Amino acid sequence: MNDILNKRRAGILLHITSLPGTGSQGDLGEEAYNFVRFLRDTGVSIWQVLPLGMPHADGSPYQCLSAHAGNPALINSEWLIKQGWLQPSGKDEETAGSCATRGELTKAYNGFLERAEQKDKDDFERFCQEKAFWLDDFALFLALRNEFNEQCWNQWPEHFKTRDPKAINEASLRFNTKIECIKFEQYIFFRQWLELKAYANQQGVFLFGDIPIFVSYDSADVWAHRNVFKLNESGDMSVVAGVPPDYFSETGQRWGNPHYDWDHLKATGFHWWVERMRTQLEMFDIIRIDHFRGLESAWEIPAQEDTAIHGEWIEAPGHDLLNAIKAEHGSMPLVAEDLGIITPGVEALRDEFELPGMKILQFAFGGGPDNPYLPDNYDKNCVVYTGTHDNDTTLGWLQGISDDEKNHIYNYLGNPTMPLHCALLHAALASVANIAVIPMQDILELGAEHRMNTPGTTEGNWKWRFQWDQLSHERANRFGYLIGLFNRK
Numbered sequence: 001m002n003d004i005l006n007k008r009r010a011g012i013l014l015h016i017t018s019l020p021g022t023g024s025q026g027d028l029g030e031e032a033y034n035f036v037r038f039l040r041d042t043g044v045s046i047w048q049v050l051p052l053g054m055p056h057a058d059g060s061p062y063q064c065l066s067a068h069a070g071n072p073a074l075i076n077s078e079w080l081i082k083q084g085w086l087q088p089s090g091k092d093e094e095t096a097g098s099c100a101t102r103g104e105l106t107k108a109y110n111g112f113l114e115r116a117e118q119k120d121k122d123d124f125e126r127f128c129q130e131k132a133f134w135l136d137d138f139a140l141f142l143a144l145r146n147e148f149n150e151q152c153w154n155q156w157p158e159h160f161k162t163r164d165p166k167a168i169n170e171a172s173l174r175f176n177t178k179i180e181c182i183k184f185e186q187y188i189f190f191r192q193w194l195e196l197k198a199y200a201n202q203q204g205v206f207l208f209g210d211i212p213i214f215v216s217y218d219s220a221d222v223w224a225h226r227n228v229f230k231l232n233e234s235g236d237m238s239v240v241a242g243v244p245p246d247y248f249s250e251t252g253q254r255w256g257n258p259h260y261d262w263d264h265l266k267a268t269g270f271h272w273w274v275e276r277m278r279t280q281l282e283m284f285d286i287i288r289i290d291h292f293r294g295l296e297s298a299w300e301i302p303a304q305e306d307t308a309i310h311g312e313w314i315e316a317p318g319h320d321l322l323n324a325i326k327a328e329h330g331s332m333p334l335v336a337e338d339l340g341i342i343t344p345g346v347e348a349l350r351d352e353f354e355l356p357g358m359k360i361l362q363f364a365f366g367g368g369p370d371n372p373y374l375p376d377n378y379d380k381n382c383v384v385y386t387g388t389h390d391n392d393t394t395l396g397w398l399q400g401i402s403d404d405e406k407n408h409i410y411n412y413l414g415n416p417t418m419p420l421h422c423a424l425l426h427a428a429l430a431s432v433a434n435i436a437v438i439p440m441q442d443i444l445e446l447g448a449e450h451r452m453n454t455p456g457t458t459e460g461n462w463k464w465r466f467q468w469d470q471l472s473h474e475r476a477n478r479f480g481y482l483i484g485l486f487n488r489k
Contacts, residue, residue, distance in 0.1 A: 001354045001381065002333040004206055004285055010429060010488040011046030011208060011437035012039065013389065015061070015452070016074050018440065018465045023098030026465060028192040029076030033199060034468075040203040042476055043483040046286065047200065048208035048437050050389060052193070056218065057150075059462040060453075062290065063216045063257075065142065068134040068279045070189035075100045079192055083120075085111035109184045127187045133275055134220070139182040140168070141220035143175040152218040154235055161235060163224070193283060201285070208335075208437075209284030211276075213291040213298075214241045214257035221272075222258055228265060228272050229258040239300040242308035243291070246340050247363065249456045252308025254301055262317050270324040277325050285333060292336035292355075293346045295321060318349045326353070335383055335435075339363075359384040359433060361424050362391050365409050374412070375431040384433040386424050386442045389452040393441040395421045396448025421445060429486045436488065443479055444470045 019026025019035060026032070039047055053064030054071045061071075077100040080086035086100075086108040100108070112120070128135060141153070148156050159167035172179065197207050215221050217237060222229055232238055241257040265272060280287050289295070295318030301311035326332055336350045338357040350357055359382050364373035371377065378384065386394045398406065398420055406420060416423040421442065428436045441450045444466060453461040483489055 002286075002331055004333055005335070005356055005381075005434060007434060008486070008488045009045045009435050010043065010483045011048050011435060012044055012440055012443065013048040013385070013437050014440040014466070015050040015389070015462075016052065017462065018452070020465060020467050021098060023077075025073065025099055025463075027074050027076045027099035028189075028196055029078055029098070032196050036196070036200045036203055036205055038471075038476070039200075039205050042480040043489040044479075045204055045489075046206050046208050046435065046437065048286075048288075049210065051210045051212055052283070055462075056216065058458055061210075061462065062212045063255075064212075064219065065145075065216065066134065066138045066220045067215050067276050068131070069138050069186055069220070070193060072102075072105060072185040072189055073099055075105065075185070075188050075192060077101075077104050080104070080108045080111075080188070083112075084115050085109075087111065105185050105188075106181060108188070109181045112184060124184065124187050127190065128183050131186070134279070135183055135186060137224035138186075138220040139179040140172055140175070141223055142182050143178045144171060146178070147175070153223040154217075190283075197283070197285075206285035207283075208286040208288065209280060210288045210290055211280055213289060213294045214255065214259075217256065217258050225272060228261060230261050231258060237303045240303050241294070241298060242301050242311065243299050243340055244308055244311060249308075252299075252311075253456055254305070254308040259298060259300055259314070260316070266317055266320060270321050273321055274324055274328045277329060281329055281333075286335060287333060288335040288337055288358075290337045291340075292338050292350065292357075293340065293342060296343070296346045296349050319352070322349070322353050354381065356381045356383050356435065358382065358388075359431075360387060360391065361385065361428055362387045362394065362397050365405065365412065375427055375433075378431055378433050380432055380434050382433045383435040383437060384428045384431050385437050385439070386428050387439055389439070390455050391439075392448050392451050393439070393446050394424055395442070395445055396451060399447065426482065429482050429488060436486075438479075440466055443475060445475070446470070 014035070016028065016032065017025040019031045021027060021029065021031045036047070051061040051064065052070050052074065053061060053066060054069050055061055056063050056065065077086060077098055080100060081088055086104055144156065144160055145153070154161060160171070200207055226235055230239060237258050239259055240254065241259055242252055242254040244252045246252065295316050297313040297315045299308065299311045300314045301308050332353065334355050336355040336357050338346060338350055339360065359373050359378055361373065361384065364371055387397065391397065392400070409420060413423050413427055418426065425438055425442055428438065450464050452464050
């Protein structure tokens with residue numbers, strides 16, 4: 001078992017976009033460092049975030065334009081000013097600590113060309129060479145996508161859609177400046193992220209990332225590696241990914257992602273997945289595989305279906321894939337998101353590789369005493385949450401259940417005198433699970449209006465941010481006390 005995961009620890013779930021700041025969303029600037037210091041001072045040793053990729057217009061970090069590229073909107077502009085590559089706008093108070101705009105990133109690239117020291121230019125060149133296995137395709141993909149008004153690649157002219165070599169070479173020359181600027185944005189994102197990671201690690205804080213098992217159809221990966229995915233000769237999807245009806249939705253969830261061509265992946269030693277994992281292991285100390293059960297079998301939905309009801313489970317070679325990753329990368333600090341319909345085969349795959357699964361307290365109190373989410377049914381090798389980014393906040397959830405259900409929870413927890421939402425946080429930290437992760441909203445005792453995402457909806461998600469004035473000294477000290485009380489320091 002991985003050394004980080006084989007120790008009692010406490011974590012907080014908070015996406016980068018939810019950090020405070022003056023910009024339109026949180027970024028990798030000073031507030032991220034302030035948050036690390038808060039974690040350190042409280043005794044929290046794990047900071048869990050959502051995927052850091054470049055999202056589509058809906059902002060979902062689970063549907064991104066690349067399985068490797070970072071989101072340039074998380075780049076902090078003050079850092080660019082300090083490097084001398086971006087001139088202050090004259091609105092320092094507004095600029096400081098805010099995420100960089102597209103225009104600022106272009107100006108910073110020009111400033112980099114004009115004023116950067118040679119060591120930085122050499123570092124940029126080295127970055128481009130090391131990441132060429134994904135960066136070249138991504139930069140050209142994004143340049144073309146901008147050229148075609150952000151249409152999906154299957155709507156592009158045929159010679160670009162099919163990656164005709166002559167057309168690709170000509171586009172690479174024609175868009176060279178734009179391509180280099182896109183590469184520069186990725187260079188800056190990774191520099192800022194890895195600086196933050198190094199600082200966090202120095203403070204005893206490990207960064208916990210998230211890999212969506214599937215990638216977006218409208219992505220550089222599918223465009224550049226069509227043979228990795230189940231597509232027809234025209235490059236269209238005949239089946240799409242999702243999950244059948246479950247706790248979150250009566251009609252299931254039709255995600256719309258392409259399925260993998262596992263035969264091709266197996267024949268190529270799972271090279272695409274191994275390279276994907278290389279990027280993530282550079283970025284994170286721990287990685288959650290979202291929808292882990294899809295590595296054992298995945299729900300295939302005919303593309304013409306509007307819902308996920310009419311699909312079927314198709315087996316996947318998860319054993320061979322994880323062995324290939326292990327052979328290439330050694331230690332696998334992976335967490336299996338094993339929620340939903342879990343079969344003995346999924347459990348066997350998880351346990352064979354000693355991967356911790358997930359336990360959600362909001363799921364614990366329906367059914368009988370054998371409910372796997374009840375704390376007395378845990379073993380040490382798991383990660384317990386009060387709720388995830390897909391759940392309501394704990395306070396919001398409790399406000400939506402019946403008095404009988406609340407009484408049942410009170411009875412299970414021993415009729416505590418503290419408020420029930422506090423008692424559930426207490427129960428997570430007290431449990432035998434090695435890792436207990438609490439969403440920031442639950443530490444702040446916030447209601448349903450502060451939830452991060454409502455599965456099956458496309459409006460109003462991924463926008464929540466916290467402010468420091470919501471975190472009283474009493475709340476912070478109480479959380480730190482519980483971490484010590486339950487030996488999670």
